[in-house]
Amino acid sequence: MKPVKIGLxxxxxxxxxxxxxxxxxxxxxxxxxxxxIRIAHAAARAYxxxxxxxxxxxxxxxxxxAVVDDPDVAIVVELIGGYSPARELVLRAIAxxxxxxxxxxxxxxxxxxxxxxAAQERGVVVAFEAAVAGGVPIIKAVREGLAANHxxxxxxxxxxxxxxxxxxxxxxxxxxxxxxxxxxALGYAEAxxxxxxxxxxxxxxxxxxxxxxxxxxxxxxxxxxEGISRIEAQDVAYAAELGYxxxxxxxxxxxxxxxxxxxxxxxxPHRRLIANVNGVMNAVLVKGDAVGPTLYYGAGAxxxxxxxxxxxxxxxxxxxxxxxxxxxxxxxxxxxKELSDTPVLSxxxxxxxxxxxxxxxxxxxxxxxxxxxxxxxGISIEAIKQKEPGEGDTHVPLIMLTHxxxxxxxxxxxxxxxxxxxxxxxxxxxxxEALAG
Amino acid sequence: MKPVKIGLxxxxxxxxxxxxxxxxxxxxxxxxxxxxIRIAHAAARAYxxxxxxxxxxxxxxxxxxAVVDDPDVAIVVELIGGYSPARELVLRAIAxxxxxxxxxxxxxxxxxxxxxxAAQERGVVVAFEAAVAGGVPIIKAVREGLAANHxxxxxxxxxxxxxxxxxxxxxxxxxxxxxxxxxxALGYAEAxxxxxxxxxxxxxxxxxxxxxxxxxxxxxxxxxxEGISRIEAQDVAYAAELGYxxxxxxxxxxxxxxxxxxxxxxxxPHRRLIANVNGVMNAVLVKGDAVGPTLYYGAGAxxxxxxxxxxxxxxxxxxxxxxxxxxxxxxxxxxxKELSDTPVLSxxxxxxxxxxxxxxxxxxxxxxxxxxxxxxxGISIEAIKQKEPGEGDTHVPLIMLTHxxxxxxxxxxxxxxxxxxxxxxxxxxxxxEALAG
Numbered sequence: 001m002k003p004v005k006i007g008l009x010x011x012x013x014x015x016x017x018x019x020x021x022x023x024x025x026x027x028x029x030x031x032x033x034x035x036x037i038r039i040a041h042a043a044a045r046a047y048x049x050x051x052x053x054x055x056x057x058x059x060x061x062x063x064x065x066a067v068v069d070d071p072d073v074a075i076v077v078e079l080i081g082g083y084s085p086a087r088e089l090v091l092r093a094i095a096x097x098x099x100x101x102x103x104x105x106x107x108x109x110x111x112x113x114x115x116x117x118a119a120q121e122r123g124v125v126v127a128f129e130a131a132v133a134g135g136v137p138i139i140k141a142v143r144e145g146l147a148a149n150h151x152x153x154x155x156x157x158x159x160x161x162x163x164x165x166x167x168x169x170x171x172x173x174x175x176x177x178x179x180x181x182x183x184x185a186l187g188y189a190e191a192x193x194x195x196x197x198x199x200x201x202x203x204x205x206x207x208x209x210x211x212x213x214x215x216x217x218x219x220x221x222x223x224x225x226e227g228i229s230r231i232e233a234q235d236v237a238y239a240a241e242l243g244y245x246x247x248x249x250x251x252x253x254x255x256x257x258x259x260x261x262x263x264x265x266x267x268x269p270h271r272r273l274i275a276n277v278n279g280v281m282n283a284v285l286v287k288g289d290a291v292g293p294t295l296y297y298g299a300g301a302x303x304x305x306x307x308x309x310x311x312x313x314x315x316x317x318x319x320x321x322x323x324x325x326x327x328x329x330x331x332x333x334x335x336x337k338e339l340s341d342t343p344v345l346s347x348x349x350x351x352x353x354x355x356x357x358x359x360x361x362x363x364x365x366x367x368x369x370x371x372x373x374x375x376x377x378g379i380s381i382e383a384i385k386q387k388e389p390g391e392g393d394t395h396v397p398l399i400m401l402t403h404x405x406x407x408x409x410x411x412x413x414x415x416x417x418x419x420x421x422x423x424x425x426x427x428x429x430x431x432x433e434a435l436a437g
Numbered sequence: 438m439k440p441v442k443i444g445l446x447x448x449x450x451x452x453x454x455x456x457x458x459x460x461x462x463x464x465x466x467x468x469x470x471x472x473x474i475r476i477a478h479a480a481a482r483a484y485x486x487x488x489x490x491x492x493x494x495x496x497x498x499x500x501x502x503a504v505v506d507d508p509d510v511a512i513v514v515e516l517i518g519g520y521s522p523a524r525e526l527v528l529r530a531i532a533x534x535x536x537x538x539x540x541x542x543x544x545x546x547x548x549x550x551x552x553x554x555a556a557q558e559r560g561v562v563v564a565f566e567a568a569v570a571g572g573v574p575i576i577k578a579v580r581e582g583l584a585a586n587h588x589x590x591x592x593x594x595x596x597x598x599x600x601x602x603x604x605x606x607x608x609x610x611x612x613x614x615x616x617x618x619x620x621x622a623l624g625y626a627e628a629x630x631x632x633x634x635x636x637x638x639x640x641x642x643x644x645x646x647x648x649x650x651x652x653x654x655x656x657x658x659x660x661x662x663e664g665i666s667r668i669e670a671q672d673v674a675y676a677a678e679l680g681y682x683x684x685x686x687x688x689x690x691x692x693x694x695x696x697x698x699x700x701x702x703x704x705x706p707h708r709r710l711i712a713n714v715n716g717v718m719n720a721v722l723v724k725g726d727a728v729g730p731t732l733y734y735g736a737g738a739x740x741x742x743x744x745x746x747x748x749x750x751x752x753x754x755x756x757x758x759x760x761x762x763x764x765x766x767x768x769x770x771x772x773x774k775e776l777s778d779t780p781v782l783s784x785x786x787x788x789x790x791x792x793x794x795x796x797x798x799x800x801x802x803x804x805x806x807x808x809x810x811x812x813x814x815g816i817s818i819e820a821i822k823q824k825e826p827g828e829g830d831t832h833v834p835l836i837m838l839t840h841x842x843x844x845x846x847x848x849x850x851x852x853x854x855x856x857x858x859x860x861x862x863x864x865x866x867x868x869x870e871a872l873a874g
Contacts, residue, residue, distance in 0.1 A: 032584050147749045291572030297734070327760060
């Protein structure tokens with residue numbers, strides 16, 4: 001069979017990696033796919049001339065729209081990133097009847113509903129395995145591998161930069177700002193780290209996973225996001241003393257009233273496998289009613305790991321080129337007409353357990369007052385611990401673990417605790433999940 | 438679209454689980470697959486009348502061949518297990534032009550080459566996700582998700598009974614025989630535990646994974662197998678002191694001269710994620726050249742987890758019903774004509790590091806003699822440790838970790854060490870893998 005010709009938008013980190021993988025493993029990929037894959041046309045403003053495999057590209061220009069309009073190109077691979085012109089390019093590729101492969105999580109999370117509707121209308125596939133957890137085939141696992149299951153929840157470490165920072169803070173007792181600076185120097189974190197450390201990147205990915213798991217449209221605007229920039233070394237240490245690790249998790253859960261979608265620092269028991277995922281690695285834990293908990297682990301970013309997912313998508317699309325569109329795997333796991341309007345819950349409706357730390361006046365009765373306020377709001381305490389005061393300290397850290405409660409109720413209790421004269425400053429509140437059952 | 442009709446062979450643990458999952462999650466599965474799935478005909482000699490969903494089966498008989506010949510049935514689901522009549526049933530289903538889904542690892546490992554050739558010839562699919570690691574979609578991950586990669590090695594905990602026994606031995610310092618008896622009482626281990634504890638079950642699964650990863654035919658007879666029945670509590674403890682855990686791993690590795698396929702107890706660094714997979718859980722670590730290490734974790738057995746994989750396969754097959762057979766995912770990941778004849782290495786050609794324990798006469802110079810023999814065979818020692826003698830002991834345990842060496846050479850060294858007058862009995866030898874890079 002003739003090779004399939006693809007068009008490549010972008011020759012940056014992931015674009016370069018894709019060229020390298022397609023070239024280096026060309027023979028092995030063709031042995032799997034049953035036909036060769038050739039890069040007929042690529043577009044990039046500027047690119048590294050040293051990219052391995054660059055010489056295999058038949059034509060390189062600087063006009064991405066020319067690639068999308070190239071009649072030679074059967075599959076457009078969008079690796080530019082960002083919202084625009086990625087959205088316009090992808091929509092035009094679809095309008096031209098071309099299949100699309102993209103690694104662009106921001107694009108899918110925000111414009112996926114529009115893009116998939118256009119693709120469905122035109123009978124083409126938009127594949128996006130690389131958008132979540134880099135080379136880990138988590139989209140395929142959730143969408144196909146677990147298709148028998150009623151999925152109950154998903155919890156993922158889906159931002160490598162954040163996980164690197166939290167791992168360093170725990171292992172070396174370092175401060176957030178200090179580790180962030182190192183991550184930037186190592187190239188793990190961008191100059192503007194907001195997307196990573198404030199959880200926006202993770203929220204893009206969680207939005208995608210939640211849609212696939214629960215059969216709902218993509219709803220990025222309803223995902224709650226809290227970053228790790230205010231996590232202090234002392235909370236990491238206190239959590240460890242209590243048998244927990246702090247991870248920046250994306251959590252999507254189906255409950256009776258709707259669906260939770262939230263990204264925030266989370267205490268999890270240190271014995272859980274996912275608590276032992278360290279450094280820049282990603283992992284996604286998926287709980288299905290039949291299969292139980294399953295976990296998928298690997299590199300969440302980087303040129304070659306991301307290219308691994310991009311190229312796997314290309315092979316998948318090559319296989320579907322001649323298939324009846326109605327029999328393909330649906331973009332969002334469920335048939336387009338079968339998406340549900342189950343509401344996404346606001347954070348105040350979400351139920352979780354909590355780690356709380358307040359700075360309490362070192363005097364008898366204060367702990368009892370705080371505990372009394374929690375009890376008054378119907379919040380059960382699992383553990384409470386007052387640290388010893390340092391030389392000359394008037395206030396001491398008071399640490400509590402609570403049982404599960406609605407966040408709205410916890411907010412009321414915290415406001416009341418913070419209003420106590422014996423409490424200095426704001427309470428630190430980190431959500432806590434058992435990730436069991 | 439009309440529901441797809443399936444025929445079910447076997448209503449035991451996995452068969453019952455499959456009925457339950459198909460019934461309980463019928464609506465959700467149909468929302469994904471785009472059409473319903475109905476059990477038109479099932480065959481079982483005897484079965485539990487309390488299986489949830491049993492009433493949904495249109496017809497239950499005791500003749501499996503009648504199911505395979507039933508013109509109503511589009512997909513035959515073989516959940517009888519064993520070699521015969523499973524092989525005859527599957528081949529007849531194929532001859533009848535029916536697709537097949539099976540959870541039978543023994544059948545695939547031993548007769549897969551014949552079965553896939555017949556399926557290829559007849560243009561039907563034989564799906565077997567449930568044959569390895571239960572509900573974990575590891576076949577899909579290796580065959581499709583990592584299709585861009587040159588896969589370097591795979592290491593898996595692929596027998597839950599064995600992992601439960603080793604976990605209990607480590608956590609509680611218990612003996613093998615003691616834990617095995619408990620596992621049998623709990624129903625984790627069969628009355629005849631040979632398949633599990635001697636590694637035959639794991640070897641079936643490893644044979645399948647190696648074929649998928651490396652593009653070679655299934656070669657069960659060339660898989661080296663060593664069980665865990667001779668692992669002693671003291672070796673588990675000494676390994677822990679040195680920073681290692683003992684796991685029963687299936688390892689397949691591509692090296693310059695060929696392919697290694699081996700199942701044996703293995704020391705691995707305790708910080709590796711896979712070292713922290715405990716109890717009956719399974720995990721497979723796959724190293725691809727592009728993606729790096731990825732890990733897949735979940736329940737490797739049980740009614741519902743295995744049914745999860747069986748039903749996912751049914752959904753996959755439903756999607757391919759109208760597809761061009763040449764564009765389907767090949768049974769063994771690579772196109773049938775592209776399988777390679779790369780040789781499988783004998784164990785004496787395999788290179789690995791070792792944990793050695795001998796019972797040495799407690800006299801000066803013995804340690805040096807033993808170390809000298811290893812050195813004489815070109816074997817470097819990473820660590821050597823002599824335990825203190827107990828009251829009245831003439832011999833003490835001498836423990837060594839070596840660097841990597843061909844097993845043939847190690848065998849020679851061990852024979853020479855065992856021949857020393859100062860050494861009592863046989864050496865204990867456990868292979869050791871870093872599972873990095």
